[in-house]
Amino acid sequence: MKLFDAHCHLQDERVIDKAPELIAAALAVGVTNFADNGTSEKDWDLVKEMGEMYPSVIPCFGLHPWFIADRSPHWLSTLRKLFETTPTAAFGEIGLDKGPLAAGIDYSDQLAVFRPQLELAKELNKPVAVHCIDAFDDLLEIMRAVGPFPAGVILHSFNGTAEVVPKLVELGAYFSLSGWFTYIDEKIAKNTLKSIPCDRILLETDSADAIPKSISDESSEPTLNVPANIVAVLEYVANLSNMKKEDLAELTYGNTVRLFSYPGSKLLKDL
Numbered sequence: 001m002k003l004f005d006a007h008c009h010l011q012d013e014r015v016i017d018k019a020p021e022l023i024a025a026a027l028a029v030g031v032t033n034f035a036d037n038g039t040s041e042k043d044w045d046l047v048k049e050m051g052e053m054y055p056s057v058i059p060c061f062g063l064h065p066w067f068i069a070d071r072s073p074h075w076l077s078t079l080r081k082l083f084e085t086t087p088t089a090a091f092g093e094i095g096l097d098k099g100p101l102a103a104g105i106d107y108s109d110q111l112a113v114f115r116p117q118l119e120l121a122k123e124l125n126k127p128v129a130v131h132c133i134d135a136f137d138d139l140l141e142i143m144r145a146v147g148p149f150p151a152g153v154i155l156h157s158f159n160g161t162a163e164v165v166p167k168l169v170e171l172g173a174y175f176s177l178s179g180w181f182t183y184i185d186e187k188i189a190k191n192t193l194k195s196i197p198c199d200r201i202l203l204e205t206d207s208a209d210a211i212p213k214s215i216s217d218e219s220s221e222p223t224l225n226v227p228a229n230i231v232a233v234l235e236y237v238a239n240l241s242n243m244k245k246e247d248l249a250e251l252t253y254g255n256t257v258r259l260f261s262y263p264g265s266k267l268l269k270d271l
Contacts, residue, residue, distance in 0.1 A: 001249045003234065004256035005034045005227045006176045007093070007129055007156040007204035010057065011046040014224055015208045022207075023054060026227035030249070032056060033267070034227060035204075035260065037093040037129055037156075039064035041075055048086055051266075058266060059086055060129060062094040062117060065102060065110045076116055083124055087264030091121040092129025093156065099133035111138070118146050118153075127152040127259050129176075136164050140171075147171040152259045157206050159184070162195035169197060174259060176202040179210035179225060182236045190240050202259070203237065203252045205230050212236065 005026065010019050023034070037060040038047040044061050051059030061082050063071060072078070083089055094117045096110055121128035130153055132139050143153065149172035157178040160168075165175065175196045181189060193201075211225040212232035234252075238245040261267045 001030045001246055002253045003029070003031045003203065003230050003249055004253050004260075005031055005205050005207075005230050006154065006202040006256050006259075007037055007178070008034050008207045008227055009039070009209075010034060010036045010050055010207075010227075011038065011043050012208045015226075016046065019050065022226050022228070023056065026230070027056065029228050029231050031227055031230060032253075033058060033256075033260070035060055035090060035092075035129070038062060039093055040067035040070060041072060041078060042067075042070070044078075044082055048082065048089075051086065051088060055266065058090055058260060059088060060090045060092040061086070062092040062129065063113055064093050064131060065095050065097045065105060065114070068105065068109055068113045071113070076120070079117070080120060083120075083126070088266050089126070090128070090260060090262070090265075091117070091124070091126040092154065093131055094118065094121075094128060095131030095133075096135035096139055097131060097133040098135045102133065111142075115142055115146065118142060121151070122146060122149055125151045126262055127154060127174075129154045129156045131156060132160070136160050140164070140167055143168070143171045143173075149173075151262055154202065154259070156204060157181070157210060158192075160192075162191045165192070165195040169200060174200045174202055174255065176204045177233060177237055178204045178206040179212035179215075179229065179233055180206065182213040182233070186240070193237070193241055198251060199255060201252055202256050203230055203233050205233065
């Protein structure tokens with residue numbers, strides 16, 4: 001059984017020292033690849049190094065909305081140069097956030113940073129991981145103006161409604177489910193799953209955050225998430241979908257490999 005962690009943060013300062021062990025543990029349970037998403041200029045070089053160090057790690061570069069206040073005046077040109085020197089890279093994590101964790105972050109500034117990144121991802125024909133919290137109306141408006149996106153837009157840790165799914169699908173969206181999905185009301189989660197086309201569903205950990213509920217419930221203390229926990233996400237989604245976990249693993253693995261098989265990708269070199 002093969003699995004592909006479609007979104008994680010192995011460069012996170014809380015876990016980077018343990019990265020070799022975390023990668024080895026995930027490989028042992030069937031994870032073949034990790035899309036390691038950068039979040040700011042401060043960690044892009046770390047992500048690049050991890051991509052060079054580990055054959056299984058796909059580097060991804062982007063400016064996350066939570067970190068836009070610390071960007072340099074030349075952040076966008078730096079980002080473009082990174083893709084020129086790292087043809088194996090995908091795009092992300094970028095996004096829009098109106099949720100409580102983004103309180104105090106200027107939303108107009110978020111919009112000003114998001115759109116040029118989305119345009120660059122389309123120009124470079126790279127799949128792009130998008131963080132969207134309570135901002136799907138604006139996301140759709142911008143995606144319609146800039147898109148469509150034949151290389152794919154990954155709605156990572158997707159938490160939108162079933163109603164928004166077909167509108168996003170039309171523009172090239174994929175929907176990646178993480179441990180956060182295990183906390184959603186089961187009826188709502190089932191409805192969301194039914195709305196996602198089978199060729200657009202992915203699985204991820206979003207580690208070191210988004211620990212699945214089944215694992216969190218077993219621990220009395222806060223625990224960091226790890227890539228091997230994608231198995232818990234697989235089991236939860238398979239159960240909700242009335243699928244065998246092996247069948248869901250095969251489906252999502254194929255979807256993710258296809259999405260990340262862009263020109264220059266490491267995956268093409270493995271064929």
